[in-house]
Amino acid sequence: MQRVLITGASSGIGQQLALDYAAQGWQVIACGRNETRLAALRDQNSAITPLSFDVTDLATTRAALAPYTAELVILCAGTCEYLNDGVVDAELVARVLSTNFIGPINCLDALLPQxxxxxxxxxxxxxxxxxxxxxxxxxxxxxxxxAYFARSLAVDLAKREIGISLVLPGFVATPLTDRNDFAMPMIITTEQASTYIRQGLAKGRAEIAFPPVFAALLRMTAILPQALQRWLAKRMVR
Structure with missing residues (x-):
């Protein structure tokens, strides 16, 4: 039985991935901070083992993940907070960076040796x-x-034959996006997101961007002059 370790499994995409991999016969280590939600996942499928810890705490993360290894690791924990009117809130930025960037780095620190x-x-x-x-x-x-860290790490880990995949979702209907107060073009369900991710990982893809049309539009936008990017981005969000 193959093992997959998933962070951010207490809700959203991570939760759906945990359920879908368990249904496929994988042994799932479902990581998150909400013990109640993780226990509910275990109740739905006995192949799911809940593991509660905070990825932003390095010492806690090292201790929690030290006993584990896996054939597949999906670092999915994330959060989102927005700035308003160009006012830079340093504490808000630090919170987002701590969860979305430092959290995965802490997990890699703990897991890569195994x-x-x-x-x-x-x-x-x-x-x-x-x-x-x-x-x-x-x-x-x-x-x-x-994204930069993932692409660079892929180069350095090639000699160990450890693959790195960067997953780039568009808008996905989750408790996180439910808080958004703007239109979300081409939004998809967590079930659809899970399918895109699992299929891409099964094929060993280096990057998995979805939904395809939305991702393609953003990639094309990214090669335009900055002034035009800003003009289009404002209207895209509206």
Whole structure:
């Protein structure tokens, strides 16, 4: 039985991935901070083992993950907070970076020594890192940092035969996006997101961006002059 370790499994995409991999016969280590939600996952499928800890705390993360290894690791924990009217809130930015960037790094610190050749690690970023979006300074920056780290790490881990996949979702209907107060074009369900991710990982893809049309539009936008990117981004969000 293959084992997958998933962070952010207490809700959203991570929760759906945990359920779907368990249904496929994988042994799932479902990580998150909400013990009640993780226990509910275990109740739905006995192949799911809940593991509660805070990825932003390095010592706690090292201790929690020390006993574990896996053929597949999906680092999915994330959060989103927006700046308003260009006012930079340093504490808000630090919170977002701590969860979205430092959290996955803490997990990699703890897990990489145990991973064997042939293992694959997926880091869940966002298509928001491709273009500048209003109010998304903290979120976009955290995901852009994660994307660079993933691409660079893939080069260094090639000699150990450990694969790295960067996952770039568009808008997905989750408790996190439920708080958004703007239109979310081409939004998809967590079930659809899980399918895109699992299919891409099964094929060993280095990058998995979805939904395809939305991701393609953002990639095309990213090669335009900055002034035009900003003009389009404002209207895309509206």
């Amino acid at each position: 991973l064997k050749a042939g293992a694959r690690v997926a880091l869940v970023g966002s298509t928001a890192s491709l273009v500048p979006l209003p109010r998304a300074e903290a979120y976009g920056a955290s995901k852009a940092a994660l």
